[in-house]
Each structure stands twice: as structure tokens, then as C-alpha cells.
Amino acid sequence: MPHxxxxxxxxxxxxxxxxxxITFLKHAxxxxxxxxxxxxxxxxxxxxxxxxxVFRRVRRLAKALxxxxxxxxxxxxxxxxxxxxxxxxxFAVSGxxxxxxxxxxxxxxxxxxxxxxxxxxxxxxxxxxLRPLMEPLAAECSTVQGLIVLDDMGKGVGESAFPSAYDYxxxxxQSDEAFDFPxxxxxxxxxxxxxxxxxxxxxxxxxxxxxxxxHTLAIAQALHMTQNDVIMQIVPMFHAQGWGMFFxxxxxxxxxxxxxxxxxxxxxxxxxxxxxxxxxxxxxxxxIFLPMLHYIKSLPDKPDLTGVRMISxxxxxxxxxxxxxxxxxxxxxxxxxxxxxxxxxxxxxxxKPSLQSLPxxxxxxxxxxxxxxxxxxxxTIAGPDGRELPRDGTSVGEVxxxxxxxxxxxxxxxxxxESFTEDGFxxxxxxxxxxxxxxxxxxxxxxxLIKSGGEWISSIDLENAIMAHPDVLEAAVVGIPHPKWxxxxxxxxxxxEAAKGTLTKEAVLDFIRPHFAKWQLPxxxxxxxxxxxxxxxxxxxxxxxxxxxxxxxx
Numbered sequence: 163m164p165h166x167x168x169x170x171x172x173x174x175x176x177x178x179x180x181x182x183x184i185t186f187l188k189h190a191x192x193x194x195x196x197x198x199x200x201x202x203x204x205x206x207x208x209x210x211x212x213x214x215x216v217f218r219r220v221r222r223l224a225k226a227l228x229x230x231x232x233x234x235x236x237x238x239x240x241x242x243x244x245x246x247x248x249x250x251x252x253f254a255v256s257g258x259x260x261x262x263x264x265x266x267x268x269x270x271x272x273x274x275x276x277x278x279x280x281x282x283x284x285x286x287x288x289x290x291x292l293r294p295l296m297e298p299l300a301a302e303c304s305t306v307q308g309l310i311v312l313d314d315m316g317k318g319v320g321e322s323a324f325p326s327a328y329d330y331x332x333x334x335x336q337s338d339e340a341f342d343f344p345x346x347x348x349x350x351x352x353x354x355x356x357x358x359x360x361x362x363x364x365x366x367x368x369x370x371x372x373x374x375x376x377h378t379l380a381i382a383q384a385l386h387m388t389q390n391d392v393i394m395q396i397v398p399m400f401h402a403q404g405w406g407m408f409f410x411x412x413x414x415x416x417x418x419x420x421x422x423x424x425x426x427x428x429x430x431x432x433x434x435x436x437x438x439x440x441x442x443x444x445x446x447x448x449x450i451f452l453p454m455l456h457y458i459k460s461l462p463d464k465p466d467l468t469g470v471r472m473i474s475x476x477x478x479x480x481x482x483x484x485x486x487x488x489x490x491x492x493x494x495x496x497x498x499x500x501x502x503x504x505x506x507x508x509x510x511x512x513x514k515p516s517l518q519s520l521p522x523x524x525x526x527x528x529x530x531x532x533x534x535x536x537x538x539x540x541x542t543i544a545g546p547d548g549r550e551l552p553r554d555g556t557s558v559g560e561v562x563x564x565x566x567x568x569x570x571x572x573x574x575x576x577x578x579x580e581s582f583t584e585d586g587f588x589x590x591x592x593x594x595x596x597x598x599x600x601x602x603x604x605x606x607x608x609x610x611l612i613k614s615g616g617e618w619i620s621s622i623d624l625e626n627a628i629m630a631h632p633d634v635l636e637a638a639v640v641g642i643p644h645p646k647w648x649x650x651x652x653x654x655x656x657x658x659e660a661a662k663g664t665l666t667k668e669a670v671l672d673f674i675r676p677h678f679a680k681w682q683l684p685x686x687x688x689x690x691x692x693x694x695x696x697x698x699x700x701x702x703x704x705x706x707x708x709x710x711x712x713x714x715x716x
Contacts, residue, residue, distance in 0.1 A: 180346060180348040182371050182375070183252075183352050184253055186378065187253045187257075189412065189413065190216075190412035194389070199213065199417070199418045201245050201246035201422060202420065202431065204423060209246060211246060213412055216246065223333065223334050223337070224258050224341050227255065227260070231284075233260070234346070234350070236261070236285075237261045238251070238285045239286035239288075239306075240255075242287065242288070243292075243398075244396070245312075247330065248399045248420075249408055249420070252399075252403075256352035257346075261354050262352065264400040264403070267295055271295070271298065271299060273364055274296075275299045277364055278305070278306060280574065283306055284306065284307050285307060285308055286303075287310040287311075287330065289312045289314050290313045291423070297322065300323035308322075308324055308326035310327075310329075313330065348371045349371075349372060351368040351370055352374055354369070355401070355502050358502075365572040367572065369569070373567035374567065380538055381406055382410045384537070387416065389416050391417075392418075393411050393444070394418075394435065394443075395407055396421060396432065396444050396446040397447075402500070402501070406505065406506070426453050430457055433457050437465045443471045445472075445475070446473075446475075447699045448480065451472060451483060468492035471494050472496065475498045477701070481630050484526070485526070496512070497530065503568065504568050504569075508563055509532045509533040511529055511533030511534070512533065513528065516599075517599065532602040539564070540565055541562070542587075543562070544560055548583065553598055558593050558605055564586045593606050605622065612639075612640075613649050614651070615646075615681070621638075621641065621703070623678075624678070624682070625638060633657055637655045639652065639654070639684060640706045643714060650684070652713060654706060654710075655670060655687055671687065
């Protein structure tokens with residue numbers, strides 16, 4: 163909170179009317195009951211329902227959960243792919259005043275057990291295909307009274323190591339729609355997501371109804387979404403509420419498409435679903451958008467992607483990615499920025515009308531930035547003394563963020579003190595600049611900046627330059643110890659299949675040489691089969707630094 167809030171003349175508006183997330187689904191059921199919700203199943207078939215049907219199922223589910231003993235404030239875990247059932251759980255659990263706890267299948271068993279125990283979850287809803295990730299944890303997770311099995315494999319519930327197990331569809335079928343959602347205090351938590359734990363144990367972020375309600379309104383505006391859009395939820399729904407994209411569907415009355423389980427190794431189901439369902443807006447990381455682009459390039463008949471907006475987060479999208487979609491099918495890759503602590507949207511990169519007359523090369527460079535802050539947020543950069551730095555595009559400081567959907571503390575975690583300022587800003591740990599036009603540019607994570615001979619080198623800038631090479635699939639740059647310069651950059655490069663064995667270190671360095679000073683160039687380029695990644699698809703640079711720590715010390 164800011165230090166001082168003044169009180170003015172009393173208002174006559176009904177400010178006691180709570181902002182509850184279930185309001186969005188009620189709105190869709192009343193006004194857009196026929197609008198479709200499409201969900202891809204494990205066998206590739208499509209499950210199609212409508213907002214009217216979804217709301218009826220959510221009422222039944224909410225009543226069933228209360229009969230199981232779920233009460234306001236309880237935490238109910240969810241471990242599922244991007245499906246209509248996951249959406250139903252979000253609305254049913256939060257609608258009765260409980261908290262939907264997002265469980266990440268990509269983290270380690272120890273981390274998953276920690277999240278369940280730290281949150282004191284009473285029930286966990288789990289897809290049958292992901293059940294092997296939960297059952298071995300039964301002895302460790304003493305607060306969990308039972309599993310709710312989303313049977314996506316047709317095998318039934320069977321025995322469980324947990325005290326009890328329930329069939330999700332049976333709970334809904336045996337319930338009824340005679341359920342009135344309570345009014346929930348808007349400051350109550352509705353979702354909980356834990357950070358990926360790249361440094362220490364995961365940290366709990368509990369988002370209120372008010373925060374998520376306002377976030378939904380803001381991102382719909384920031385991403386220019388309307389009822390005419392078809393929204394596909396590519397970002398995992400266990401990661402920062404799937405960036406809140408699917409909440410915009412019922413809020414707007416727009417069609418929703420859930421892709422279910424997918425992999426980066428085979429992006430064809432995603433591309434086919436996007437084309438067949440006439441998707442107009444989706445969200446994801448370059449880690450999935452790049453394989454999708456390569457697959458599209460391999461098709462003899464290229465799909466028409468004119469007007470498709472692809473919201474890209476996690477890492478800066480390479481220029482080759484943005485241009486590739488634009489040139490191939492007319493899709494627009496829009497850079498956005500956020501984090502678990504920010505619910506997550508903070509900035510979106512739309513080109514302002516005043517800048518659309520810039521030369522084409524300048525426009526592309528501008529689109530690489532993280533963008534303009536979403537309305538309602540206070541985004542600034544600060545120096546080591548905590549003072550705001552000028553918005554000149556060159557002054558580098560830590561990105562600080564506060565606003566109505568930004569977390570103000572971690573749940574039951576002593577690390578909160580080091581992550582938040584006294585006046586309510588979250589300290590992102592990102593180094594960045596803000597230019598005179600208001601565009602934020604993340605230059606690096608502070609921990610990933612490379613300090614060489616007293617000068618700083620941005621690993622992100624090097625990575626994006628290398629990934630623009632036509633023979634490069636992925637590239638990560640890390641700073642590792644050097645006997646003379648403290649640290650020097652090392653480039654890890656995954657060549658495209660056709661370039662394996664032929665792409666050389668010299669070719670990579672020659673390609674980026676015109677864009678960097680000699681001392682900024684990596685001392686070495688290693689060609690690897692894969693680059694280690696975190697559970698949310700970002701480069702795991704700490705792992706890479708440890709793996710190659712002695713490379714320059716030999």
C-alpha cells in the first residue's frame with residue numbers, strides 16, 4: 163500500500179457489492195449460453211459444450227464439494243492439463259469461497275509435496291493420467307483427505323493410497339443444480355500459485371477475488387479482446403492461472419478452446435486445433451511458439467493466420483519468431499511481461515499510433531520490448547538506493563511493480579521481507595529500462611547479467627541475436643567463471659536438425675558480430691542437444707552455470 167491514503171466525501175455507490183469470479187460465468191450463462199467451450203481430450207477427440215452447460219456442471223460440482231466437507235477458506239489442489247474440467251474446478255472451488263491451488267506436474271515430487279503441505283490442501287483433483295504424480299506422496303501429504311479423479315483414461319477410480327478417492331463425473335452426476343453461490347468477501351483468496359522454486363522452496367502467492375476480477379477486466383482491454391474472439395488456452399492453467407486468459411472467455415462471451423495435453427516435440431495438434439477452431443487469440447512462450455512455427459513451415463499448404471494474436475511471455479520472443487509468423491501467415495506475435503507474483507500481466511507491447519510511422523526496422527526493434535504497463539499498475543525502475551531512475555531508455559535499474567492484482571507478501575514465508583518495499587512495490591529481480599515513450603525493456607535477470615572486467619553484458623540480447631540465425635533452434639547464454647575477467651559469456655546452442663554437424667562456432671559469432679562490441683561476444687559456443695529448462699519453460703541458467711562452471715578455468 164502507498165504510505166498515506168486520504169478520505170474524501172462519502173460515495174453513494176454500492177462498494178460493498180463483492181467482486182467475485184463466479185460472476186463472470188453467471189454472466190456468460192445468462193447472456194451467452196450457446197457459446198461453445200471446446201476441449202481436446204487425450205485421444206485427440208473434441209469435447210464440445212456451452213457456457214450454459216458449463217455453469218450447470220459448475221453448480222453441481224460446487225454442491226458436491228460442499229457435501230464432501232469443503233468449506234470457505236479450504237485449499238483444493240488441481241493437477242490437470244488444459245481442459246474444460248480444470249476451468250470448472252476454478253469456478254466451482256472459488257465460487258464456494260475455497261481456494262483453487264494450482265499444482266505443477268513439471269516440478270519435482272519433493273516440491274509438489276511441499277506445495278501441498280505448505281498450503282494444507284484438504285483435497286486434490288487430479289487427472290487420471292497425472293495420478294502417478296500424486297499417489298506416491300500420500301504418506302507425506304497428511305492434510306489431504308482424498309483425491310477427486312478426473313478420469314481422462316476411462317479406467318475408473320480404483321484404489322488409492324490416500325484416505326479416499328472420488329470420481330469427478332460421478333460427483334457431478336449425483337449432485338444437482340439447486341445451489342446458490344454465496345457472496346464471498348472480495349479480499350478472500352480464490353486461487354493460489356507457487357513460484358517455480360528456481361532458488362529455494364516455492365513461494366506461495368494467493369490471489370484475491372478482487373485481484374483476479376480486476377486483472378481479467380484489464381487484460382481483456384490490454385489484449386483488445388471482444389466477444390468475437392476465439393481464445394485458445396495454450397499457457398498451462400497450473401501456471402499463474404494460465405495468465406488469466408480463459409477467465410476472459412466467459413467475461414466477454416467469447417468461445418474458448420482448451421488443447422488438453424500437448425508437447426513441444428509434436429506441436430501439430432496445437433496448430434491443427436488453432437486453424438480448425440478459427441482461433442484469433444492465444445498465449446504461450448517462445449518455447450512452444452517456435453516449434454509451432456517450424457511445423458507450419460513444413461506444411462505444403464500454409465494456413466491463413468491473418469489477424470491471429472499470439473501473446474508471448476516467459477522470455478523475449480526472438481525477432482525471427484515474430485517475423486516468421488508475420489511473413490508466413492499474417493499472425494502477430496505480441497510481447498507481454500509478468501510473473502506469478504503479478505497475476506501475471508504487467509505490460510503488453512502494442513505499437514502506439516504516434517510510433518507507427520517509424521521505419522520498419524525500428525518498429526520491429528520496438529516490438530521486442532516488454533511494452534507499456536497495463537492500466538492500473540505502477541511500474542518503475544529503481545537504482546540500488548531505491549530511488550526511481552529516469553525514463554530515458556538507458557538507465558538500468560530493478561523493475562518494481564505495485565497495483566491491485568500484484569501480491570504484497572508471500573504466504574507464510576519469511577522471504578517476503580526481502581521481496582517487497584515498504585511502500586508496496588514487489589521487487590521483480592529483473593533489470594530493465596523504460597524509454598521516454600513508456601516502453602519497458604528487460605535487459606536481464608540481475609542474477610543472469612554477466613559481469614566481465616567490471617562491465618555488464620546482457621545474456622538476453624546475445625541469446626536473441628543468436629536465435630535470429632536461420633540454422634539455430636534455441637540458444638542460451640550464461641556467465642561462467644573466468645581466471646582473468648571474473649566472468650565471460652558462454653553460448654549454448656541447439657542447431658536445427660538440418661544444421662546439426664555443419665553449424666560452426668565461427669558462423670554463429672560472425673552472424674552476431676556486427677551487433678556487439680568485441681568484448682561482449684561469447685568466448686565459446688557449445689552445440690548441445692538440449693538446454694535445461696525450468697518447470698515453466700524458461701532456460702534454467704543456474705543449472706547451466708553449474709554444469710559448465712569450469713569450462714574457462716581449465
